[in-house]
Amino acid sequence: MHTFTVAERDVTRAWVAACNKLDHKDNPGRTGLHTVVRIADPTSDDAAFRAELDRLRTARGLWPLETVASTLFPTALAARCAGPEDLTERYRRMYPVLKRYPGNERGTYFGRLVSYPAASKTAIDQLGTVISRLRTQAAGTKIAAAYEIDMAAATDTEQGHGSELLTHAAGKDNGYIGFPCLSHISLQLDRDRRVHAAALYRSHYMFERAYGNYLGLGRLLAYIARQAELACGTLTVVAGHARLDGPITQLRPLLTGTSRLAA
Template identity: 85%
Template sequence: MHTFTVAERDVTRAWVAACNKLDSRDNPQRTGLHTVVRIADPLSDDAAFRAELDRLRTGQGLEPLETIASTLFPSALAARCAGPHELAERYRRMYPVLKRYPGNRRGTYFGRLVSYPAASAAGVDQLGTVIDRLRTQAAGTKMAAAYEIDIAAAEDAVQEVGSELLVHAAGKDNSYRGFPCLSHISFQLGRDRRVHAAALYRSHFMFERAYGNYLGLGRLLAYIAEEAGLDCGTLTVVAGHARLDGPITQLRPLLTGTGRLAA
């Protein structure tokens, strides 16, 4: 089994390190199982590097990295809202329209965070609940690990969502591939008042999705920490199955730092 753990300072360094671990001589399939990527500052990345990666992605017909990041956290909408509860309410109103876009038929990741499938028509606002719990704990006795967002949960577990963020919905998400690959996001509150996050993916395509997912998860973590009156900590991403997809010959100059991507 090919596996690895990398720990880097920012999104760019972490993504490059993970891709290089997958692109090794003893791993001709460029895949890994139970891989771990830890990012110390998930709000930081190299803008020039991201632009180069986006240029190659555009040539392959893929959507911009910002579009992927926004499926996990809609930064522009959040900036226009007074707080997480208004953000959730406005997103829920937009959600039926967003689901009409190609690829969104089963929803978006952020949609699952603010409108998790449940008995109520509006769904469960997990985001606001987790922020409220963190804010309350930060003001009193701190519990380190009681803050989860699942993107995957059984129907009878929905009432316990206050301790986790769910994405995958049992009985609804039955496809072998596609949305949602992200299953669960767990938050830990340190004694230094920093909030750390760990995200679990069943699979992760490094070229197609991972960089944008790292950006979105980092912004989600920072938003939750800020709204709870806390500081942003580290982001850890675990993938059950990771794959270095995409045009590897064109990617390698960027991964090795030997030059710009080929046009």
């Protein structure tokens, strides 16, 4: 079993460290199980590095990293909203249209936050609930760990291989592969009024999704903290199965910092 734990100060360094941990001669599949990536400041990354990575991704026909990040947190929309309630209302109005886009048929991650498909058929606004609970607890007893967000739901059914066990779910989940690979987000409040997040992925593709996911999760965490009048803490991402996909020969110069990528 190949596994690793890395801890870095920003998104770029954390992603590079994780990829390099997977790219070893004794790991020909470039895969890992139960990998852990901890990012001290998940709101920060190297813009020049991101541009280089995006250039290679575009050449491979992949979405820009900003698009990947927006599936977890729609930064532009949030900037135009008065607060979490307004953001939830606007996103819910947009959601049916967003689901028509290729790859979104079963929803988006942020859609699961603000319109969770509960068994009662009444969609749940998890985002607003978490922010309210954090704000209340920060002003009172400061319970550290009682702030959970689920992504997987009973409507997720797809044929495939593998299995998973969810430790916190609002519904019954039968999906094996595909959306949602992100299963759960757990938030913790520390004594210094900082909010930390731990995200659990059943599968994580490092080139195709991970960098954009780190960005989106960091922005989501920062928004939750800001709306609860708290400080943004660390982001920890656990992947049940991680894989360094993509054009490895072209990726290595970027991972080692020896030269620019060649498209």
